[in-house]
Amino acid sequence: MASISTLRPPARAHTVGAPAGPARPLASSDALVLEGVTRSFGALRAVDDVSLVVAAGEKRAILGANGAGKTTLFNAITGDFPPTAGTIRFFGEDVTELSPFERIRKGLRRTYQSSLLFRDLSVRDNLFLAVRGVSNNRYSFLRPSARHASRAATQDLLERVRLAHIADEPVSSLAHGQQRQLEIGMALAGAPRLILFDEPAAGLSPAERRELVLLLTSMPAHMSFVLIEHDLDIALRVVEKVTVMHNGRVLKHGTPSEIENDAQVQAIYMGGKH
Ligand SMILES: Nc1ncnc2c1ncn2[C@@H]1O[C@H](COP(=O)(O)OP(=O)(O)OP(=O)(O)O)[C@@H](O)[C@H]1O
Secondary structure (H helix, E strand, O other): OOOHHHOOOOOOOOOOEOOOOOOOOOOOOEEEEEEEEEEEEOOEEEEEEEEEEEEOOOEEEEEOOOOOOHHHHHHHHHOOOOOOEEEEEEOOEEOOOOOHHHHHHOOEEEOOOOOOOOOOOEHHHHHHHHHHHOOOOOOOOOOHHHHHHHHHHHHHHHHHOOOHHHOOOEHHHOOHHHHHHHHHHHHOOOOOOEEEEEOOOOOOOHHHHHHHHHHHHOOOOOOEEEEEOOOHHHHHHHOOEEEEEEOOEEEEEEOHHHHHOOHHHHHHHOOOOO
């Protein structure tokens, strides 16, 4: 775990938010509502009865030790591995049965732990393809107006993820941190309503981590994100709320400071049992 040492000793042990059930009544301003979401692989319940609510515009981290079920939860939300029980609502709509692509069309995006970039293409072309891929006109490559709008959107993204100065470089020549910035840019194509970031700081140098924090703290206010991140220095700095998972279940929800000072969370991150 990258930043265990950054967890300070608890001022006092205390109970943070209750794990069971959505924390409050459903509201139309909720971006993502999970109720009893479970994903089994044979006898293993990788995600077990998870309920949580992410408000529109909210930035949330999901923490947990290796194997806690974080990525499986992301896969359930995106539909890559749909839940075996429970429901998922996205801006009030039940999307539990929808295909991954239908969820993308509704404004859900994700990044992956491993890179999905086209390494031989330029930074600009990768972003252009991402823009075209989520566009309503994605099959009309030859229509000048659609092409013009996509080029403008591509330029916006280049600037937003601070890669305009290397727009025409091939991805294969980029530093690792720049590639992760580009992945974030691609997830931002098409004005998403919620992005799931899967360990964006993995493998980054300290300087690249600072750049990542800048990017994550400058995300549009109305857009939500959910972040899986082992680097607690980053995770606790860029979100308003934290959900901690353990053995597939929600252990607790809380603010970054509540979670940082929680004895039970510390025990898990130190590799202890609770
Ligand atoms: N496709 C799969 N088939 C079988 N078991 C799986 C599959 N995907 C995940 N698992 C199991 O589910 C459990 C949770 O895995 P998951 O990858 O969701 O954890 P995680 O919290 O994301 O871990 P990490 O921090 O290491 O990425 C693990 O025991 C894992 O082996």
